[in-house]
Amino acid sequence: MIDIPQGFARETISREGESGRAWIAGLPCLMNEVLEQWSCVPDGPVTHGNVGIVLPVRRWDLPPAVVKISFPHPGNVFEPDAFATWNGRGAVRLFARDDERFAMLLERTGRGTLAEVTDFDEAVGILGQLSRRLAIEAPAGLPRVSELVAEWPDEIRTTAAELGALLPRRVLDAAIETLRDLDSYQPQTLVHGDLHDANVMAGEREPWLAIDPKGYVGDRAYDTITVIRSYRFAPLLFTPAPAAGIRRGLDLYCEAAEIDRDRARRWAQTRAVRAALWGRRHGDPDWLIRATDQLAEILM
Numbered sequence: 001m002i003d004i005p006q007g008f009a010r011e012t013i014s015r016e017g018e019s020g021r022a023w024i025a026g027l028p029c030l031m032n033e034v035l036e037q038w039s040c041v042p043d044g045p046v047t048h049g050n051v052g053i054v055l056p057v058r059r060w061d062l063p064p065a066v067v068k069i070s071f072p073h074p075g076n077v078f079e080p081d082a083f084a085t086w087n088g089r090g091a092v093r094l095f096a097r098d099d100e101r102f103a104m105l106l107e108r109t110g111r112g113t114l115a116e117v118t119d120f121d122e123a124v125g126i127l128g129q130l131s132r133r134l135a136i137e138a139p140a141g142l143p144r145v146s147e148l149v150a151e152w153p154d155e156i157r158t159t160a161a162e163l164g165a166l167l168p169r170r171v172l173d174a175a176i177e178t179l180r181d182l183d184s185y186q187p188q189t190l191v192h193g194d195l196h197d198a199n200v201m202a203g204e205r206e207p208w209l210a211i212d213p214k215g216y217v218g219d220r221a222y223d224t225i226t227v228i229r230s231y232r233f234a235p236l237l238f239t240p241a242p243a244a245g246i247r248r249g250l251d252l253y254c255e256a257a258e259i260d261r262d263r264a265r266r267w268a269q270t271r272a273v274r275a276a277l278w279g280r281r282h283g284d285p286d287w288l289i290r291a292t293d294q295l296a297e298i299l300m
Helices: 006-016 018-037 079-086 120-133 152-163 169-182 220-228 234-238 242-257 261-282 286-298
Strands: 052-058 065-070 094-098 103-107 200-202 208-210
Touching: 006 018, 018 052, 018 065, 079 094, 079 103, 120 200, 120 208, 120 220, 120 242, 152 169, 152 261, 169 261, 169 286, 220 242, 220 261, 234 242, 234 286, 242 261, 242 286, 261 286
Parallel strands: none
Antiparallel strands: 052 065, 065 103, 094 103, 200 208
């Protein structure tokens, strides 16, 4: 029987309530069932992210692999579809899936992440190159970015009105205008949905491999905010000229990703506005809210 990390258990129960408690209680048995189903043997300790646990395993006919089991949440439904579509192109390989159990058998990567690359330009360039590499035609049935953001204009107006004038009106209006203007550009492109340093792992088959995709369809520029609302960019906000540093980083990413710079800027500004409002409502740390406010204004 595997041991569930206590920190992961506490976070899951705190976030998901009784459904999270029940899932955590059944998780050791669930993992054993999946291991038996796929004829895998544990090969290391359990690790975890925000929504799932990962167990290194071995199977005689595969390279080193991991079993990942995620909490059964709508946001985790399309992850295996994205992996299956990429088929190892810039992302870890999918060997098997059990959608009912929210379980996957995946290629094992190295332990390092892109967050450990200290050179700013190099790391941002790698993110951009990976975004470009992952940009392939999406299969049918995945959620479209346009559907995800359809309610955002009303949500932004309503939340801003309830919380008070915490962001300048022009900043809010710019976000709403972007949602109206860019909604028409929605190509049939697979979008990672959460591309950032910690979701890029060192690999052997390829130097860098993406993990934890959301699996959306639409404009790759949608991902820009997760690149720049990150710990790598955060120090730039506390320099004498934060706007110059943020805009330079945006330019580096867009050039490497071959994404239209203005479209990327506008998507990032819109998502920064929404993140700042969401963070106030859901208890984000004050420093993160202030940093996101600043991003929303810089990206105007």
